[in-house]
Amino acid sequence: MSIKDQVIAxxxxxxxxxxxxxxxDNTLEDIGIDSLGLVESIxxxxxxxxxxxxxxxxxxxxxxxxxxxxxxxxxxxEKLKAAQAS
Amino acid sequence: MNRVVITGAGTINPLGADVATTMEAMREGRCGIGPLDxxxxxxxxxxxxxxxxxxxxxxxxxxxxxxxxxxxxxxTLLAAxxxxxxxxxxxxxxxxxxxxxxxxxxxxxxNTQDENYRAVYAEGKNRVHPFIVPKLMNNAAASHVSMExxxxxxxxxxxxxxxxxxxxxxxxxxxxxxGMAKVMVTGGSEAMLCFGGIxxxxxxxxxxxxxxxxxxxxxxxxxxxxGAGVYVFEDYEHAKARGADILCEVAGFAMTSDASxxxxxxxxxxxxxxxxxINDAGLNKEDVGYINAHGTGTAANDxxxxxxVADVFxxxxxxxxxxSTKSMHGHLIGGTGAVELLACIMALRDGIIAPTIGxxxxxxxxxxxxxPNVARDAAVSVALSNAFAFGGxxxxxALRKH
Numbered sequence: 100m101s102i103k104d105q106v107i108a109x110x111x112x113x114x115x116x117x118x119x120x121x122x123x124d125n126t127l128e129d130i131g132i133d134s135l136g137l138v139e140s141i142x143x144x145x146x147x148x149x150x151x152x153x154x155x156x157x158x159x160x161x162x163x164x165x166x167x168x169x170x171x172x173x174x175x176x177e178k179l180k181a182a183q184a185s
Numbered sequence: 186m187n188r189v190v191i192t193g194a195g196t197i198n199p200l201g202a203d204v205a206t207t208m209e210a211m212r213e214g215r216c217g218i219g220p221l222d223x224x225x226x227x228x229x230x231x232x233x234x235x236x237x238x239x240x241x242x243x244x245x246x247x248x249x250x251x252x253x254x255x256x257x258x259x260x261t262l263l264a265a266x267x268x269x270x271x272x273x274x275x276x277x278x279x280x281x282x283x284x285x286x287x288x289x290x291x292x293x294x295x296n297t298q299d300e301n302y303r304a305v306y307a308e309g310k311n312r313v314h315p316f317i318v319p320k321l322m323n324n325a326a327a328s329h330v331s332m333e334x335x336x337x338x339x340x341x342x343x344x345x346x347x348x349x350x351x352x353x354x355x356x357x358x359x360x361x362x363x364g365m366a367k368v369m370v371t372g373g374s375e376a377m378l379c380f381g382g383i384x385x386x387x388x389x390x391x392x393x394x395x396x397x398x399x400x401x402x403x404x405x406x407x408x409x410x411x412g413a414g415v416y417v418f419e420d421y422e423h424a425k426a427r428g429a430d431i432l433c434e435v436a437g438f439a440m441t442s443d444a445s446x447x448x449x450x451x452x453x454x455x456x457x458x459x460x461x462x463i464n465d466a467g468l469n470k471e472d473v474g475y476i477n478a479h480g481t482g483t484a485a486n487d488x489x490x491x492x493x494v495a496d497v498f499x500x501x502x503x504x505x506x507x508x509s510t511k512s513m514h515g516h517l518i519g520g521t522g523a524v525e526l527l528a529c530i531m532a533l534r535d536g537i538i539a540p541t542i543g544x545x546x547x548x549x550x551x552x553x554x555x556x557p558n559v560a561r562d563a564a565v566s567v568a569l570s571n572a573f574a575f576g577g578x579x580x581x582x583a584l585r586k587h
Contacts, residue, residue: 138315139252145312 102148102180103173109143110169123170134159137166144172150179188421189361190587191432191530192274195267197260198412198524199235199514203267207524208531210513211539212560217514218397218408225380231392234378235410235515252316254329255294256376260413260520261326262333265370269334272417273429274368276335283366285338286327287357288415289349289373291519292382293342294321299379326374330415338366347479348440349373349519350414351572351580354526355438357418358582367420372523374413383409389448391483397516398543399480399509400487400551407481410515414523433533436567436585437466443577450486450573455493458579462569463497466583471501473583474565475532477525478555479573480509480541481516488550490571495553506563508556512542522572526582529568533586536564 100108104118111118114130121130127137134156141152141164152175153163165171196203199217200210210217220226221234242251242259254262276284297320304310319325324342331340339360343353350373357371377383386392386409393406424431439461443454463470479490487509495502510528517524528539537560544557570582 135316142312142315 102177105147106144106173106176107169109140109147110172113140113143121169123168123173125169127166144176148176148180150176150183152179187362187364189358189418189435190421190424191416191435192419192424192429193268193270193272193417194415194432194527194530195264195271196412196414196524196527197237197263198414198517199237199410204527207527208535211510211528211531212537214540214542214558214560215513216542217410221378221383223379229380229383230387231383231394233394233408234383235408235517236378237412252314253320255297255320255325257290257292257294257374257413258326258329260376260411261288261374261415262329264372264374264413264415265330265334268415268417269370272419274417280367281335281337283338284336284368284370285360285366286331286336286340286370287343287353288327288371289343289345289351289353289519289523290323290326290375291344291346291349292375292377293323294325295377295382296379297321299381302381330370334370336370344519345578345580346574346576347516347518347521348572348574348578348580351522351570351582352440352578354416354418354522354582355440355580358435358438361418361420367423369418370415371418372413372415373520374523375518375520376411377518378409378411393482396543397482397512398545399478399482399512399541400491400548400555401544402546402548404482404484404487407483407511408515410511410517410521412514412517412524413520414526416523416526431587432530434585434587435582436468437462437464437583438581439465440578440580443579445577447577448575450489451577452489452492452496454577454579455490455571455573456496458581459493459497459569459571462581462583466585468567468583470498472567473498473501473505473569474563475529475538475568476505476507477528477568477570478507478509479571480511482509482511486573488548490573491551491553502553506538506554506556506561508539508541510539522570522580526570529570529584532563532565532568533584536562538563538565
């Protein structure tokens with residue numbers, strides 16, 4: 100499974116939706132993921148990809164990890180995986 | 186001062202998943218203690234306990250709830266649904282603002298701590314689920330009940346070891362009595378039957394390997410249990426005005442501290458608390474027909490408790506009945522007084538005294554009518570519930586038939 104598909108699966112699972120219902124330009128708010136759901140999603144991403152996500156729940160929008168849309172999250176995870184590989 | 190009555194009761198414990206089943210088990214003297222079914226039980230010296238068996242959390246809660254609800258919170262929520270359901274109350278507006286939640290627990294989310302310490306220490310994991318803190322905190326159960334039922338008044342959690350739920354119910358009683366609240370949801374919960382929870386108790390060398398036999402000369406220690414008991418304490422006038430079914434009246438409460446030893450009980454402390462509860466209720470000692478004993482099955486507790494009862498009641502000590510239902514459900518630690526209050530309600534409402542099962546041989550140091558092995562029919566108008574905690578913190582409730 101690609102990183103994109105895996106991230107979508109994690110987000111869909113958290114939102115209790117089918118992966119096919121998730122659009123790349125959706126925000127987490129669009130699909131009903133609240134602040135607790137976001138923290139759980141980050142945890143699931145860290146567990147699945149064996150990475151550490153630089154995310155601070157005190158100020159989510161200022162974190163290095165861009166969570167402004169599903170596409171942004173996928174890109175951020177791809178960047179972290181690439182950094183890990185290099 | 187307002188009178189305070191109980192208008193709802195709920196429970197899940199080793200004897201049953203509701204009040205009716207639990208009372209039936211108490212009437213029949215059934216034992217809910219058996220072999221423990223937990224990970225690493227083979228590394229424990231103590232391998233028995235009063236476990237809630239055949240429990241499937243997914244039958245009651247969805248995945249997101251389970252991520253936030255430790256076992257002790259789950260037990261509390263289930264018991265609260267029964268109790269509030271029976272009361273027929275719904276909370277909104279001023280009633281919601283003047284109704285709260287006070288629960289006792291000793292270990293709180295101990296299973297959550299145990300599982301996650303195992304993950305980071307034993308299994309070398311470097312990351313835990315984000316909700317561990319809100320799941321393990323001792324006030325999680327009270328908070329989730331307040332959220333589920335929109336109770337917006339005074340709410341908190343009491344931790345006084347084995348007296349936690351009696352202290353909690355005592356606070357709830359006094360809040361309704363003094364008018365600070367109209368309705369309080371109260372009781373307690375415990376779920377510490379995990380490897381670490383039992384290992385810690387093993388260290389004290391007070392646990393029985395085979396059975397809990399309170400007051401019997403052959404007793405050899407306590408047995409842990411788990412579960413919850415929850416009640417609706419309501420202002421009598423409020424309950425009467427809405428035609429509620431009243432289970433019994435909460436008539437008095439007393440709490441004291443021994444101020445002497447961190448584990449050994451004190452006869453004087455226990456006696457002062459028992460006498461204090463009778464006095465607080467405005468009753469005479471001759472009114473008391475039944476005492477639900479703390480009765481842990483340890484050498485120290487049972488003889489000290491019997492001596493305290495003899496001191497307080499004098500000749501009347503030979504006329505009253507005293508039993509320990511811990512022989513059936515085990516010691517639920519911070520939730521124990523809450524489950525044991527059911528035996529008091531059964532005595533007052535149904536005229537049936539729960540027995541002390543496992544009783545084999547009289548102990549001259551426990552020479553009271555301990556209702557050995559078989560339940561008894563008896564008309565009782567006042568019952569007491571004793572709880573004497575490690576740390577010398579004592580709490581006794583007095584209940585009256587309504």
